[in-house]
Amino acid sequence: LVDRFCVDVSELLGVFVACVLSVVNSQGRKKRPTRMAQPKGLSQSKEALLKSYTKRLKDDMKSMIDNFTEIIKSTRVPLEEEGQVLRPLQVTQDQYEMHVRAANIVRAGESLMKLISDIKQYLILNDFPFVNDSIAQNSQRYCSVQMDCDQRLMSLRDDMAAELYDLEEEYYSSCYK
Template structure:
């Protein structure tokens, strides 16, 4: 095979990979697993970790995470689950989380919208990143970790232009079929290097007045730490639904949807746990890697089942509360029945009083007749 033919085949395979990359759709479960795996690998996001500067080790960890996530998609989408796409997805989620943190802080500092609360599904799950955002005394404010937190009118260099600015949702993909630029053969190393080492081409981050706001940084992170301490444990997402006042039909539909989703989640996760019991004889992955993969997947599936069970218990409590407080037909029926009973008793008492009055009147009449016709009257 000639060199030209080899290059043409590589180009065709690369184009097919880009076409398949457009079919990748990130689901909620995939995003949760990605957050869980990255949180367990502290070297990927914590600058204080001893292995934070080891790019080769971090690249292998990202590739392992991509291999774990391939089991969550079909065979057609598995080609798009690469280490580069996985790292891009996490970077976009991290950037959106930092912007949400800034909005919450600005609303509490009377700078942005009053009473702003993040409605992003993964806001509480991404709080572990706050541990790596505390600035050091000898650290300059133009470090990439401080972008999206310091000011409203900040600029990002062209090297970070590939980061998504939209909120990642269940139907979003890390690759939206954009106009593809030249593919980098070592994309994971480049992405990690952008996150780790500040370059001279990156602009210096300043506040809205153009002056470095070191004191404001400390205020921001102190308020963030207070928020983390006050927020307490993370509540399940499904348990927070149904608390807002809404119509009866909408409430019943939401109850029905929660029930179906929770039961489906328990069933699907249980079936996946059962499927994990099948041992693959021939595989390109190392046996120990397979064991770790199965272990992590069982933990994620089990946590999903526990979360769904807690949501079902909360749903039962909500239904009981609704029936006790808001079941107006039964309340009206009980009131009508009691009013009929008391009305019949009132009529019965009136009848007895009328009969007693008639008896007393007749007795008094007879006594009067006897008195006027008696010998005592004649005397």
């Protein structure tokens, strides 16, 4: 049962790793039209960075899986004839081992959070075409909003001028001037 659970967790984490790597690789390999060709050094550094991200991801996931598997395995109760160490001593040893392995899982989780942060920062800082497209879209949207506001103001001005003309006519033709 423990082995089946660990296999299921491994498969789930493998799918997660594959998804993250496909996103990172697709962002890194997108062909974008540029005005100038990128230097080879930049492309190689990008590939090296993506490989380091991949390695960090795989190492942290492997660490989490291994530590979780060992925690699950250490929860079984040994038979009397299996252990040469006294039972209370074995329980204390298992408890400390679980604490260390849980701390290793937390460390690997924090490392994954840092990796996610690094990937986000990399994509935000190095995805200039996306930023430029976003700026262009916002500029177009604000220009259309400005034109709409200008049209509404012109319509309001014309309506107010017509009403003011009617009011002036009424005022000057009345006996109360």
